Amino acid sequence: MxxxxxxxxxxxxxxxxxxxxxxxxxxYPLFHRCGFPAPPRNNSHGFDQCEFQNESLKEYYKDGSSAPFRLLALADPQLEGDTSLPEPVEYEFPGLKKILWDLRGGDWEGIKDALVVGVEDIIADLGSVLKYMRKQVDLVGNDYYLAHIYRTLHWYTKPTHVTVLGDLLGSQWIGDEEFEIRRWRFWNRVFRGSSLPEKGKLVDYKVDEEGEGEEKPIPTVETLGQEDWTRRIINLAGNHDIGYAGDIDESRIARFEAAFGPVNGDIHFTLPSAGLCNAPASSPNNNPNNDTTDTPTLRLIVLNSMNLDVPALTPTLQSNTYTFINNLMSHSSPVETHTTSTILLTHIPLHKEAGTCADSPFFAFFPSQEGSGIKEQNMISADLSKSAILQGIYGMSPESNAVMRGLGRAGIVLTGHDHVGCDVYHYADRENGTWNAKVWTSEEAQVVAREEDTPGLREVTLRSMMGEFGGNAGLVSAWWDGDVGRWRIEVSTCSAGVQxxxxxxxxxxxxxxxxxxxxxxxxxxxxxxxxxxxxxxxxxxxxxxxxxx
The missing domain is CATH 1.20.58 (Methane Monooxygenase Hydroxylase; Chain G, domain 1)
Incomplete structure (x- = not known):
């Protein structure tokens, strides 16, 4: 033949x-039937009679087939680099050198043994060279694998917003040169064509020390569909980006924020308020006080949870996080108002009892000579999960004599860090004054979630988008249910398969x-x-x- x-x-x-x-x-999203959860066909959003001039608003509110807020959430890409490469090969070949030496000296007896050693050297060094080259090829391939997930899902599902829930990079210990290489790979390979949100959109409430007496920042209020966020990546800081509380310093925060955006941020997205159906957006002219109390509002919060717990290496940076949370509460809508729903984006998951998820509560600390700060943690401590998140940002309480019986504000928490992923419902035990967490799909969680007098909050810890975890992504939809006067938030996931x-x-x-x-x-x-x-x-x-x- x-x-x-x-x-x-x-x-x-x-x-x-x-x-x-x-x-x-x-x-693959088509074959896996991936897509953002959609509102029911009979959903009442109250804008059916509006004549929108803005084309994007028409699509979101007039058609009704898709949610006005669709968040593509990705977790823990962890771009590796020089720290994962084996040591570069040094071509010494001692066996071959010995052969040449024996030839020069006329030692014919030793040449045979030297030849064996020389061949072994060549085989060993070639093996090291191939291993080094394979790892370099693997790094490039991994970038394009992650890029394939983002590009395919972005094209197929058409999100309105995108977030990466921390651990963008593979190590907080890398130098500035390697950090710049990985930053370039992030923006030019994995998320090519994307960019950061416009500066100042995610308000972090920082006030300069010399700015005493100046007016404090107020949250940005923007109408959904007013601006195009589809290619703006909302990045979170993870432990592999800036470190844990015990090794975070100003330089790591500064270089992360310069490359990937603020570690803390707050923005309010509203639906068109009554009488403003034809307005292109909420603006200082039609909303001078940024008052969203009576307007359906989605609040998106980016929180640096890396230094919530103590002890911390840099107390001033930890103080900045606490100040940010306090300002979040001062800018929050009253708990009596149900028109606002809060989506909290943070890296480290909230506290859960051992056995609830793959990870169990765990803390490790640096030795005293290195500052005694937190070296590693799997979850936020139980105390700060309660005081800073559940009772602080969301205003919930197990106490029935609290404002609005402690039911607090509606919303959801999206986290990363735990590569396996987990989906739970946190709820208050009024009898014991404690907080519990059960897997969202369990019967107990579903029963409690339907109880109108039990404070509760869903937390979705997204499975990593890394290849060994199946290239996972979260699809988060939010829409206004006019029949009950509340936001509905639903989550689905989509997996590309191992690398x-x-x-x-x-x-x-x-x-x-x-x-x-x-x-x-x-x-x-x-x-x-x-x-x-x-x-x-x-x-x-x-x-x-x-x-x-």
Whole structure:
């Protein structure tokens, strides 16, 4: 059988498999039926009669088939770099040097042993070279694998907002040069075409020390659909970005914020208020006091939870976080108001009892000579989960004599850190004055969530988007339910599959191309006889007949 025909038969077998696998890979959200949760068809949002001039507002509020707020949430990409590479190979080859030395000295007896050692050196060094090169290729491939998840889901699901829930990078200990390399990879490979939110949109309530007496910042209020957030990435700081409380310092915070945005932030997204259906947005002219009490409002909070717990290496940075939380509460709507719902984005999950999720409560500390600060933690402590988050930001309380019986504000918490992921419901035990957490899908959690007199809050810890965890993503939808006068928030997830699938599909595609190309080259040689001249097949010709005179 001719080589070209053999190669063509191989490619004809592999080609359909390559087409099917590539189609699956680039349309995996379709095959997995991924999508943002949608409002029910009979959902009443109260804007049916509005004549919107803004095209995006028309899509969000007039059509009704999709939620006005759709958040694509990704967790823990952890871009690795030089810290994950093996040591560069040093080509010493001592065995070969010994051979040369023996040859010069005429020691023929030692040459045989030296030759064995030299070959072993070559094999060992070549193995190290291949390992080093493989890891470098793996880093590039991982970038494009993560980019494939973001690009495919962004194209298919059409989010209105995007967030990465911390651990953007693989280590807080890297130097500035390596940090810059990974920053470039983040923005130019993984999230190519995206950018940070406009400066000042996520208000962090910082007031300069010399700014005593100056007016404190107020939260930004923006109408959903007024501006395009689809390519703006809201980044959170994780332990691999700035460290835990025991090793966070001003320089790590500064370089993170310069590259990825503020570690704390607050913004309010509103639906058009009554009588403003034709207005393009809420603005200082039509909302001079940023008063959103009677306007359906989604509050998006970015919280640096890395230094909530004590002890911390830099008390002033921890104080900034506490000040931010206090200012959040001062800018919060009253708990009696149900028109606002709060989405809290933070890296470290809230406290849960051991066995609830894959991770259990865990704290480790630096030795006293290194500051005694927190070196590692799996969750926020029980006290701060309660005082800073549940009772602070959300205004909930187990005490029935608290304002509005302690029911607090509506919303959801989205976290990362725990790579396996977890979905729980935190609720108050009024009898014992404590907080409990149960898996969201459990019967107990569902029963408690339906109880109107029990304070509770859902927390979704997203599974990592890293390949070994299946390339996971969260799809968070929020819409206004006019029938009950409250926001509805629903979450679904979508998995791309382990990174080996991505590699296998692209290797198969490349293999098909190479085999088809090789078949073409082989065919060209065959028809030219392999010597540069066209070979004519004369085997079928009859011998010439000699005519008689």
């Amino acid at each position: 001719r080589l070209s025909l053999f190669l063509l038969r191989i490619s004809s077998v592999l080609l359909p498999l390559a087409i099917l696998s590539t189609t699956y890979l680039y349309l 080996h699938i991505w590699w296998a599909v692209h290797v198969l595609d490349l293999l098909v191309v190479l085999i088809a190309g090789a078949a073409g080259v082989a065919y060209a040689f065959e028809i030219r006889g392999g010597n540069g001249t066209v070979r004519h097949n004369t085997s079928h010709r009859k011998p010439a007949v000699k005519l008689k005179k």
